[in-house]
Structure formats: structure tokens, C-alpha cells
Amino acid sequence: MRTGMMALALGLLALRFLPALPPVGLWWLMPVAGLMLLPFKTYPAAFFLFGLSWACVQAQWALDDRLAPSLDGGTRWVEGRVTGLPENGEAVVRFELAQATSRHGKVPTRMRLAWYDGPPVKSGERWRLAVKLKRPAGLLNPQAFDYQAWLLAQGIGATGTVKDGERLAEARWAWRDGIRQRLLAVDAQGRTGALAALVLGDGAGLSREDWQVLQDTGTVHLLVISGQHIGLLAGVVYLLIAGLARYGLWPNRLPWLPWACGLAFSAALGYGLLAGFEVPVHRACLMIGLVLLWRLRFRHLGAWWPLLLALNGVLLLAPLASLQPGFWLSFAAVAVLIFTFGGRLGPWRWWQTWTRAQWLIAIGLLPLLLILGLPISVSGPLVNLLAVPWISLVVLPPALLGTVLLPLPYVGEGLLWLAGGLIDVLFKGLALAAGQIPAWVPMAIPFWVWCVGAMGAFLLLLPRGVPLRPLGWPMLLLLVFPPRAALPEGIADIWQLDVGQGLAILVRTRHHTLLYDTGPRFGDFDLGERVVLPSLRKLGVKELDVMLISHADADHAGGARAVAKGLPVKGVISGDPQALPAALQAQACETDRQWTWDGVQFRLWQWSAAGDSNQKSCVLQIEANAERLLLTGDIDAAAERSLLDSALAVPTDWLQAPHHGSRSSSSTALLNGLQPKAVLISRGHGNSFGHPHPTVVARYRKRGITIYDSAEQGAIHLQLGRFESPRSMRLERRFWRDLP
The missing domain is CATH 2.40.50.140 (Nucleic acid-binding proteins)
Known part of the structure; x- marks a missing residue:
């Protein structure tokens, strides 16, 4: 039966990795085929087909409910x-x-x-x-x-x-909203947003700085309701009744174990309803219910049964939960603890159990965090040693009790004031740790390297004395220091990042890196911080030799501060340096300035008669093995005519569409003069400007120019000098993505 349950889980999880959903007819054939296999006792294959069929049906229902x-x-x-x-x-x-x-x-x-x-x-x-x-x-x-x-x-x-x-x-x-309004109205020493996150799971009140501190220290799970909080409350109720029974204070006519399990589960459900009963809370409540049932009746079956049943239960109720990173992390963390603690021959002291649990979870989740592309908190294992008991035992009781007692004058507000102060103390400590050791954003690694590192993590989770266990350390360190293939001489690696209605293009040679524009910023929404900087780190960029900002408009220069703050930048060049923040110390774009990096030639140009910011755009030509790319910023038709009288007016293989394909750019004269084979468009999906304009698209198509559009294809990767087609992110097929 256990094998059948594992096969069912694999079938449900297989949905996450499908590039496209199978044809509808196959959905009905799969359960029929499973039923036909049951008489032959091939339970794993049958249950796998049942799980996959159910997951596909649920996924298609969700896709059918999307906007036409x-x-x-x-x-x-x-x-x-x-x-x-x-x-x-x-x-x-x-x-x-x-x-x-x-x-x-x-x-x-x-x-x-x-x-x-x-x-x-x-x-x-x-x-x-x-x-x-x-x-x-x-x-x-x-x-x-x-x-x-x-x-x-x-x-x-x-x-x-x-x-x-x-x-x-x-x-x-709307009782939850009413509770939130009451929480936000109390004096919590400036931490009402954190209280709402802890009590209701509402993280909207946390500032961007708060989220960054939590991410850097690996403590996001502590402030927004997680399975840990719900499990803690259930555990406190269970232990309270067990303690009363042990000292003879529990009524003899009531069997203490069923009552302890029942009341603990009721407490978990109540806290889950307070948190909105979203998918993470479903997982926690289902897991707690199964653990309590296991404690009551089925301890002889082993600790893996509750985990396996909870996994299948969650996936049967919500097969699409496997699309969320939190699903994988929560079940993986529990699996690591069961695996590492379940097979030990002798007990550890409480402090050994607590400290080793943190480090074992950090080792066990490292490969998973890498493959999910999530930041990794280096200080997390150490910080959580103190932060988890602080939140769980010191902050959470007055926070929950104060919320319940809010109708009583002064009592509930006093407890929430105390909880807010305790949270503030925690945040000050977390900020100190985050300032010293920020989160690590690892670069993308080859799959074979990940497999070796994952095997190393598995070896390190085994008990001491197991043969080959010491080999786990060098294998795991391969994830931290992976081998890197250097670019050959004369090749430029180009990434047009998907930043919506803006522009950010990364250019790398063998030993140098240039960033052309830094993505948009609109108010507090900074794509330089949220997209460009993390993408650069994941691509292995350690520093920028040049940050070239074409002009000062927010959709091109908005992310410059965030990038400069997050990475060392040796020099900044701009077509409009006076309009940029003085802290960037930008140099002016100089026409015909050129240099060579690792066999790749770079040349700048700017229209001397430019009037507005768009016309001042600093144009960059990149040539690698006689293959050319022209980055034009937001120049218009007037600037394009002047460009055709410059040294850059030569046949060009790749053209970054001027001004995102605006009607005022990509003139007939420019296209006839440069004769591009392909054009790169960076723009936002459904943008209010109407970019690219239909007449401009018609010009491209009339000349047989291939169009690569970030709104349709995501980030676009090109290796200049190889004369090959680029690779777009949307070509990495997933059943939930529209085809380009």
C-alpha cells in the first residue's frame, strides 16, 4: 500500500514538470488503463495514472477559467x-x-x-x-x-x-478584516504590520525593508503564519492536557489522549481559520491532523505514513499547489527531519537536537533552494536558533491572547503592545545580522553539478559512521563553487532581460561585463532591484565594468541606483549624465569613443543636435566576429537620420528597436540603411503606449526582419559572433505559459 501511495504522489507531482497537458482523450484513458492494471496487482502503475489523470483535469479546469x-x-x-x-x-x-x-x-x-x-x-x-x-x-x-x-x-x-x-x-x-482593522488601530510600538502578519497571515503591512531583512536572515516563515505556528499552538494544547493528566489534574472519566488530540486539532483549525485557510494552512492542518491520528492509533506504522498521507491529501485537494515553491520547501523540511532523526540509535540532549535540526534542514534544503532559484540565507541556521523560540514562545502567546481579549478594555491592547515591542526587538537583531551577512543569490548551475551536490547533501544527512559520508562535503561545496565555462575570445554573450516597459541588456565578454540600461522604476516598484540585480547575480555577474545608461528616462535609468548599490560598478556612461543622480558619477557619452574587450569591439555615438532626453540616447554598437548588434535607446526618426551619416551606418545583424517600437522611430530610412536581419523589442505586455506600433511591425515584416519581443518571449539570450538564433525563455515550455 505504501508503494501505491508513493506512486499516486508521483503522478500528482508529475504535473509540475509537464511542458504541455496531454490530449483530453488521454485523460480518460489513463484511469481506465489504471483500472485494467489493478487485477494484475501492478498497483504502482495504476495509482500513478490515477494521480496524473486527476492532476491534468484540475489543471485544465484552471486554464479554462483564464481570460479569453x-x-x-x-x-x-x-x-x-x-x-x-x-x-x-x-x-x-x-x-x-x-x-x-x-x-x-x-x-x-x-x-x-x-x-x-x-x-x-x-x-x-x-x-x-x-x-x-x-x-x-x-x-x-x-x-x-x-x-x-x-x-x-x-x-x-x-x-x-x-x-x-x-x-x-x-x-x-468579514470578521478577519474586522480583526485586522482592530490590530492596525492598537499601539504596537510601530509593529502593527508585523502583528497582522503573525496573527492573520497578512503581510501587506510589512515594509520592503522588513521583507528584505526577513529574506536575508531566512526568517520569512516566522512572521507570516506558517505550519510552524499552527503546529506550535497544537503542541502547546496537547502538552498542556498531557501535563494535567500526568499530575492527576485531568478528570479521570475523560481519557486524556483522545481529548488532547481532539483539542489540539481544534486549536490548529481555529488558528488556520484566523489565517484565512489558504493552501499553506491546508498543508499544516492536514499534517497536524494526521500526526495526531498517528499518535492516537497508528504509531506502529512509522513516522513516514503521516507525511505521505498529508502529501497525497494536499495534492488531491489542490494539485496545482506543486507550482508553488512553499509546497516543496515545507514537505522537504519535514522529510529531512524525519529522515535524520528517525534512524538514530541513541537520543541527543535537547540543545543538540535543536542546533542540529537547524543545520540539517539548511543542508537538506540547499539543493532544493538552488533548483527553485530562491535566495539562500547564509545566516539563517544561526539566526533561527534564537528567532524561532523567541517568536514561538515569547511573541506568539501574547499576540494571540491579546487578539482574543481585544474586547476587554486595556487587557488585549496591553498584550498586543507587549507583543509589538518584542517583535521590534527581534527586528533590530535581524537587521544587524542582515547587514553583516545578506542573502546569497547563487548563479545558475549545470544539472549534473546539481545532481552531484544533491547526492552530497544526502550523504551528509546520513548517521555518522556510514561509509563515504565524508565525501558529502566536497560534493556539496560543488554547489557553492561550481565550475564555470569561460566565453571564447571574440564572442559576446547578450541577455535582453524581461523588465516590462523598459530596457535592460547585459553584455559579457570573456573577462568583462557591460549593462546597457537598468530597467524601469515607477514609484516604489523598482525593477532594477526586483529583476535586474537578481538576474545579474544568477547569471554569475560579480561586478560591472561599465553601466551604460542610454538616457535619464525612468524606464531606462530607474533601476540604476539599485544596481549600483548591489554590485561594484567601475564606470558609468550616459547620454544625459546631468539628469542622473550625482552619486552615480556618470560620464558623458562621446561619439566615436571605442574600445575592445577580449576580441569584441564597442563603439559609441550620440546625436550632437539632440533636444529632448530620448534624442540624447547614447547608442552602442557591438561587433563580434563581424556580427553586429546596435543598441539605440529611445532615439527618434530625426536622430536616426543623423545616425545614418555616422560610422555606425553599416549593415547590422541585430537591432534593438528604437523607443520600444514607437511610431516615431524605426524609420524606413534606418531600416534600409542598416538592413537588420532581426530586431529585439523590449516592452510591457499590454502597455498603455501601444508599443510596438502596428505600422512599425509592418515595416519589419515587409523586409523579412525577424522580431523577438520580450512581452511574448520573455528574456532573450543571444551569443553574438556565432551567427546563431537566440534562445527565449518562453521556449522553455510549461503547460501554464502561452506560446510565443
């Missing part, structure tokens, strides 16, 4: 109920709309919306809204967070921007 392509970018009136906890910011309100309907056609039942300068929105309210709808989409960069997969796992079929709306009905059954 014909409605993408259109505005529709929709009605629905606000669900979850809305984020009521100063400039924008973000919320989810459930049970959505429209009189003018089918729309997804669940949407994620933003309302700029909109009124406050409360959970449970019904609204009629005019929404500009978009199909689920996200930026695609090397080993980056897959927003499109996250939306599908959440059951969100569309995103959108609210243009107008009217409230149809007041909030009903």
Missing part, C-alpha cells in the same frame, strides 16, 4: 465579491474579486485587481466594477519567480485595473 485572448486589454463591467484581505495603500488598492460575472460574456470567476486612487475596499463587499482586463502574465527571466504559475496555482484567471465602480452591498462575514 479576445478580451485581453478590453474593459468590461463585472460584478463580484471582495475576498481575502485587501491591501489599502495610499495610492493604490489591491484586492481579489471572487464569484465574478459579467452581462457581456464569460469572465474568470476570480481576478486580482488594482484600483489607483480608489476608495477603501473591505473584504466581503460586493462591487460592480469597470475593469481593464489582462490575461495572467508575468516577467520571464533566468531562474526568476514565475508570476504566471503563481496566479494559476491561486486560481486567478485575470488581472486588471479598475477604472470605475460602485458598491452594491456592504461586507458580510
Whole structure:
């Protein structure tokens, strides 16, 4: 039976790795084939087919509920109920709309919306809204967070921007939102946002700096409700009843073990409802229920049974949970603990158990964090030794008790004031640790290197005395110091990153690195910090020889500060240096300035008669083995005419579309003069500027120019000098991604 359960889990998990869903007819054949295999006692194959078939059906239902392509970018009136906890910011309100309907056609039942300068929105309210709808989409960069997969796992079929709306009905059954408002109103020594995260799982009140500190120290799981908090509460209830029974204080007529398990599970469910009962809470409550059932009746079956049953239970209820990194990390952490502690012959002292648990989890999760592309906290194992008991035993009891006792004057508020102060002490300590040892963003590694490192981690988790166990250390260190293949002379490695409505292009030669533009920044939303800098680190960039900012517009220069803060930059060049922050110390772009790196030639140009910022764009020509790429920034047709009188007016293989394909650029004269074979367009999906303009696209196609568009293909990787086709991120097929 255990083999059959493992096969069922593998079938359900296989969905995560499918490049495309099988044909519909095959879904029905798989369970039929499984039933036919059962009489032959081939249970693993049968259960695998059952799991895969069920996962495919659920995935297709979620895909069918996404916004139709014909409605993408259109505005529709929709009605629905606000669900979850809305984020009521100063400039924008973000919320989810459930049970959505429209009189003018089918729309997804669940949407994620933003309302700029909109009124406050409360959970449970019904609204009629005019929404500009978009199909689920996200930026695609090397080993980056897959927003499109996250939306599908959440059951969100569309995103959108609210243009107008009217409230149809007041909030009903919005008790969680009411508790949040009470929490935000108390004096918690400046930590009301952290209290809301700890009690309700609402991280909207945490600042960007708070999130960075938590990420650097590996303590995100401590401030937003996780299985650890729910498990702790269940454990406290269980131990309390067990202690009362041990000292004769529990009523003899009531058997203590069933009552302890039942009340512990009830406490876990109650905390889960307080947290909104999302997928991570499902996992925690199901796991706790199975552990308690195992403790009550099935201890003889071993500790792996609760984990296996919980894994299958979660995947049967929500097969798309496997698309989320948290699913893999939570089950992997429990599996590491069962594996490392279950096979020991002798007991450890409590302090040995606690310290070794932290380091064993760090070793066991390292390969998983690498393959998921997540930052790795170097200080996490040490910080968690103190932070976990501090939150679990010192902060959480007054926080929960204070929330329950809020109706009592002064009592609940006093406890929350105390909990807020304790959280503030924790954050000050975490900030010190994060300042000394920030999170490590590892570079992408070959699969064979990952396999060797994962085997090393497995060896290190084995008990002492096992043969070959010491080999685990050098094998594991291969993940930290992987071999790197150097670029040959005369080749330029080019990445056009997917930064939405902006531009960021990485250029690397054998020993040098240049970044052309740094991505956009709009208010607090800095793509330089969120996309460009992590992508550079994952691509193995340690420093920049040159950061070339074409001009000072926010969609090209907005991320410059974040990049300069995160990486050493030897020099900055810009077409409009006076408009950039003085701290960047940018030099002016000099026409005909040229240099050679590792056999690759670089040449600059700028229009001397430029008036506005776009016309001042610093143009860069890169030539490798006689293959040319021209990076043009946002120059317009007037600047293009002047460019055709310069030394750069030579046949060019690759052209970065001027001004994102704007109607005022990519003139007929430029295309006739440069004769590009392919064009790179960097723009945002469904952008309000209409880039690229249809007339410009028609010009490209009329001349047989191949178009590579970041909004359709994600990040684009090209090796200049090899005369080969580039590779786009969207060609890495996943069933939840639209084809380019």
C-alpha cells in the first residue's frame, strides 16, 4: 500500500514538470488503463495514472477559467465579491474579486485587481466594477519567480485595473478584516504590520525593508503564519492536557489522549481559520491532523505514513499547489527531519537536537533552494536558533491572547503592545545580522553539478559512521563553487532581460561585463532591484565594468541606483549624465569613443543636435566576429537620420528597436540603411503606449526582419559572433505559459 501511495504522489507531482497537458482523450484513458492494471496487482502503475489523470483535469479546469485572448486589454463591467484581505495603500488598492460575472460574456470567476486612487475596499463587499482586463502574465527571466504559475496555482484567471465602480452591498462575514482593522488601530510600538502578519497571515503591512531583512536572515516563515505556528499552538494544547493528566489534574472519566488530540486539532483549525485557510494552512492542518491520528492509533506504522498521507491529501485537494515553491520547501523540511532523526540509535540532549535540526534542514534544503532559484540565507541556521523560540514562545502567546481579549478594555491592547515591542526587538537583531551577512543569490548551475551536490547533501544527512559520508562535503561545496565555462575570445554573450516597459541588456565578454540600461522604476516598484540585480547575480555577474545608461528616462535609468548599490560598478556612461543622480558619477557619452574587450569591439555615438532626453540616447554598437548588434535607446526618426551619416551606418545583424517600437522611430530610412536581419523589442505586455506600433511591425515584416519581443518571449539570450538564433525563455515550455 505504501508503494501505491508513493506512486499516486508521483503522478500528482508529475504535473509540475509537464511542458504541455496531454490530449483530453488521454485523460480518460489513463484511469481506465489504471483500472485494467489493478487485477494484475501492478498497483504502482495504476495509482500513478490515477494521480496524473486527476492532476491534468484540475489543471485544465484552471486554464479554462483564464481570460479569453479576445478580451485581453478590453474593459468590461463585472460584478463580484471582495475576498481575502485587501491591501489599502495610499495610492493604490489591491484586492481579489471572487464569484465574478459579467452581462457581456464569460469572465474568470476570480481576478486580482488594482484600483489607483480608489476608495477603501473591505473584504466581503460586493462591487460592480469597470475593469481593464489582462490575461495572467508575468516577467520571464533566468531562474526568476514565475508570476504566471503563481496566479494559476491561486486560481486567478485575470488581472486588471479598475477604472470605475460602485458598491452594491456592504461586507458580510468579514470578521478577519474586522480583526485586522482592530490590530492596525492598537499601539504596537510601530509593529502593527508585523502583528497582522503573525496573527492573520497578512503581510501587506510589512515594509520592503522588513521583507528584505526577513529574506536575508531566512526568517520569512516566522512572521507570516506558517505550519510552524499552527503546529506550535497544537503542541502547546496537547502538552498542556498531557501535563494535567500526568499530575492527576485531568478528570479521570475523560481519557486524556483522545481529548488532547481532539483539542489540539481544534486549536490548529481555529488558528488556520484566523489565517484565512489558504493552501499553506491546508498543508499544516492536514499534517497536524494526521500526526495526531498517528499518535492516537497508528504509531506502529512509522513516522513516514503521516507525511505521505498529508502529501497525497494536499495534492488531491489542490494539485496545482506543486507550482508553488512553499509546497516543496515545507514537505522537504519535514522529510529531512524525519529522515535524520528517525534512524538514530541513541537520543541527543535537547540543545543538540535543536542546533542540529537547524543545520540539517539548511543542508537538506540547499539543493532544493538552488533548483527553485530562491535566495539562500547564509545566516539563517544561526539566526533561527534564537528567532524561532523567541517568536514561538515569547511573541506568539501574547499576540494571540491579546487578539482574543481585544474586547476587554486595556487587557488585549496591553498584550498586543507587549507583543509589538518584542517583535521590534527581534527586528533590530535581524537587521544587524542582515547587514553583516545578506542573502546569497547563487548563479545558475549545470544539472549534473546539481545532481552531484544533491547526492552530497544526502550523504551528509546520513548517521555518522556510514561509509563515504565524508565525501558529502566536497560534493556539496560543488554547489557553492561550481565550475564555470569561460566565453571564447571574440564572442559576446547578450541577455535582453524581461523588465516590462523598459530596457535592460547585459553584455559579457570573456573577462568583462557591460549593462546597457537598468530597467524601469515607477514609484516604489523598482525593477532594477526586483529583476535586474537578481538576474545579474544568477547569471554569475560579480561586478560591472561599465553601466551604460542610454538616457535619464525612468524606464531606462530607474533601476540604476539599485544596481549600483548591489554590485561594484567601475564606470558609468550616459547620454544625459546631468539628469542622473550625482552619486552615480556618470560620464558623458562621446561619439566615436571605442574600445575592445577580449576580441569584441564597442563603439559609441550620440546625436550632437539632440533636444529632448530620448534624442540624447547614447547608442552602442557591438561587433563580434563581424556580427553586429546596435543598441539605440529611445532615439527618434530625426536622430536616426543623423545616425545614418555616422560610422555606425553599416549593415547590422541585430537591432534593438528604437523607443520600444514607437511610431516615431524605426524609420524606413534606418531600416534600409542598416538592413537588420532581426530586431529585439523590449516592452510591457499590454502597455498603455501601444508599443510596438502596428505600422512599425509592418515595416519589419515587409523586409523579412525577424522580431523577438520580450512581452511574448520573455528574456532573450543571444551569443553574438556565432551567427546563431537566440534562445527565449518562453521556449522553455510549461503547460501554464502561452506560446510565443
